[in-house]
Amino acid sequence: MAQEQQTILVCDDDREIVDAISIYLSGEGFRVVKAYDGKEALQLLQDERVDLIIMDVMMPELDGIHTTLKIRETSSVPIIILSAKAEDTDKILGLNIGADDYISKPFNPLELVARVKSQLRRYTKLGNMSGVQSQSVYKCGGLMINDDNKEVFVDGEPVKLTPIEYNILLLLVKNAGKVFSIDEIFQQIWNEEAIGADNTVAVHIRHIREKIEINPREPRYLKVVWGVGYKVEKQP
């Protein structure tokens, strides 16, 4: 697929980190634009066409949070925040002010690349697919299930699931937002009473997570509600 080279703005006051990220992204075929503080990033955005921004939070001049707020005034370009702050409150704050993803330092380079690709796919491809609506198509954020031909796509990429995994995921996506306990899922899928301590369902769900999530420990779609059950977060 002949594709125009995509531009990614990396903004961090630590030059070595910017360089490292740049190497990884260049290796994946992206064009990288570097900025070392918020003001510089805003300046670059005026001159360049940027497809995605990776932004540090703690920076001199203008910090990542305020820069993100500024960018969001004019643009809906995907922004991934990359921060040494790993607290829940920091993540919530970052996502609430308009960032699309949040990665804490130190990060796994492969995960970073995967998330970048995921965001770009959603931004470029899925945006056009919004018209394709069918009774048997279920969408949840970047996750899409086409029940007609039993296909599952994450950010446009097809994912292969076993029939049981597919049924469990379909159940959860159909009832997005609702929490299902292991027993409930068992009854719905196998149509029989659960007997004793059996973590078959839980194992299946872990496998689904490993297939559809970039980082199964920090799932975006299939979330574990510890001690209660599992759910798929309701997303637009």
Add this chain to the structure above:
Amino acid sequence: MKKIIILIIHTLSVLLFSAGLSVIYMMSGEGFGISWIGEQDFAESPIFAEMVNDDIARIKEYAVLRDAFEENGEIANDRTVVVAETTNGRTSYSLRELSTLAAGYGCTMDPETHRISIDRTAEEDDAVNYQLKIEYKLYDPDYYAKRPQGPGQGIMNLRDLSIEAMQQLARYYELDEIFGTAGGNFSYSMHYLNAEGEYRDVYNTEKTIIDLMESGRYLYVTGSGQSGMETNISPIPENAYESPSASLEGPLEQEDEYELIIGIDTSFPYTDRYSEAAASYKSDIDRVYVGLGMLIAGGLAALISLILLFYAGHERGRAVLRPSDNIALELYVFFIALIGIVITWASDRISDPIIRLLAPSGAYGFYHSLVLSLVVYALSIYVLGILIRRYNGGVLWKNTLLCGFVKSVSELSQRGSLAAAMLSSYLGVILVNIGLSAAAIYCLLQRFESGAYMIAFCAMCILLLGFDAVVFWRLFLQGKQREELSTALKTISQGETGYEVSEDDFSGRELSMAKDINNISQGLRKALNEQVKAERLRADLITNVSHDIRTPLTSIINYVDLIKRENIQNEKVRGYVDVLDKKSERLRNLTEDLLEASKASSGNVKLEMTKIDLVELSMQAGAEFEDKFAQRSLELCLTTPENPVYILADGRHLWRVLENLYNNAAKYAMENTRIYADVIAGETENVFTIKNISSEKLNISPEELTERFVRGDESRHTEGSGLGLSIAQSLTRLMGGRLEIVIDGDLYKANIHFPLYEEGMESPEHMEEKSLIEIIDG
């Protein structure tokens, strides 16, 4: 200056008041007070009635003397006037004989004015000592009836007797001049039975009562008793009731034995004592009015100036104390009283002669009292001034002996040992009770012989009851205060360090205890606050340091990764890079765990407590670790009850706890063994247990395992940070549970205990969502 002027005005006012008082006193000397000044008509006044009453008495005296000395308008010189017992037997004396005798003793009567003069220098002869026993005096017909009884009584010497007779004769002349002639404003007519049993008449008018009634005031009395009296004089002249010889005769037997007619012409056409009295009466009234005016004006001025005196320069809190105000009040007042006594004594000596010189006789006593009163008044005002000044200066109570006494007693009871104070108060109460009871019983034993005993008994009983009631009330209050104190102590000991008692509710020893408790409470709170602050500071420090470590660590990890991608042929270098890779990964884990451990142990973690099913959680956890266990050929045996087992916890944190426990099992369990996980629904607690056989010797105590972070003990040489258990324990504790590690040989066992879940246990301490703006601006 102002004060001195007011003082002078006050002094003058008091003097004016005293002068008014004197005037009124002088005018009211008749014994009628000042009630008479309301009566403008003299004839209506009690003074007039008193005058009439006096005149009636004099008429009677006149009648008696006339019977004695007069015969047909002449002096009966030869009539026997006195009969006496002498050494020579019974002797009769005529008026002539007595007159001659009197002349011999230097007593002569002026033939014109009928006044007697006694020459004291006349030589006394033996007759002075010539004793007589009087049997009868014609000029004193009552003498025999009322003469003193007993031996040696009724004895007189001849000189005194003769002079007495002359004086009575002179009296007769005097009265005869007033009553013996007709004319004047006062008319009378008296018919009476004299001592000799003869009917006699004495009068200065021949008018009948009917005529006299028209002239103004009149009085008509006949026979005896009030029934026979007719008069318009008020108050009724008492002297009119009895006939001149009433004491001799006893009750009158016949109506006609006594008749008195009196009439006064109240137009006072003649100039005599009545017209003069009427005239002076008017001026007296005026003078009393003046005196009354002075009294009121002086009194008011004195009162106002007194009030001004105490207001001038006597504002509360701004009073200027004098050195004398440091003297104890009692001593000072006693000293002033002493001065007062000296002044009084001195004024007796100095003022009395002056009073005698200036004041009319009969008013000495009044003026004496007046001077004394003024002295006492002046001193009282001075003392009052001192009291007010001290009150304004706030030392009225402080600078008294009593205050000092009370203070030292209370200090003694405050500072002295509690036991001594209790003993002494107990003894005091007992003593007072015994004393009062004894006094009451004594009164009872007197069988209330007089009213005083009755009153005393009642007083004792009331005092006893009152005293005991007061003691009881004190004890009750003390008990209440102690209870409050113990409540406070209990509350503080239970951990509510902010508890304080209100010091206003306490007194005495309890007050100092209350203060101490409050001090402890404040100290505890302060210490606690500082500790919390220090914990926060430490947690913040660790958080900041972790953040700072993360940034370079990111570079290290990334560049090590980049090197690894560089397809290096050199085996040695690849070995080095592997070491770098592993150690940087370990450093990263350590940083994460350190941060988490620090937050968990300092409680700086936000909890979202919800209803958690332990069965579900253990299944979820088991599924998450299936692969890890499989890698080391470990088999997980999960045993759970059929039904859900609910506890109240934060799901994510509890997962973290379980994750750490499962992780440990995955890391340290001996390969090819089983790991047992059980969920047990207990009666008071729900428990999750995980057991495994350690692959290495467990030569370590459970405490060392969990408290490594706090104690800094030596670490085991594995890839973990060794903080997992510490974090697990801290988090469990934060959520209200308990993590227990049991080591039995190679068997390693971790139990998590949580209280049973009850409906509505979800506390409101869920995660506080800070507002977005707040975090951005902060």
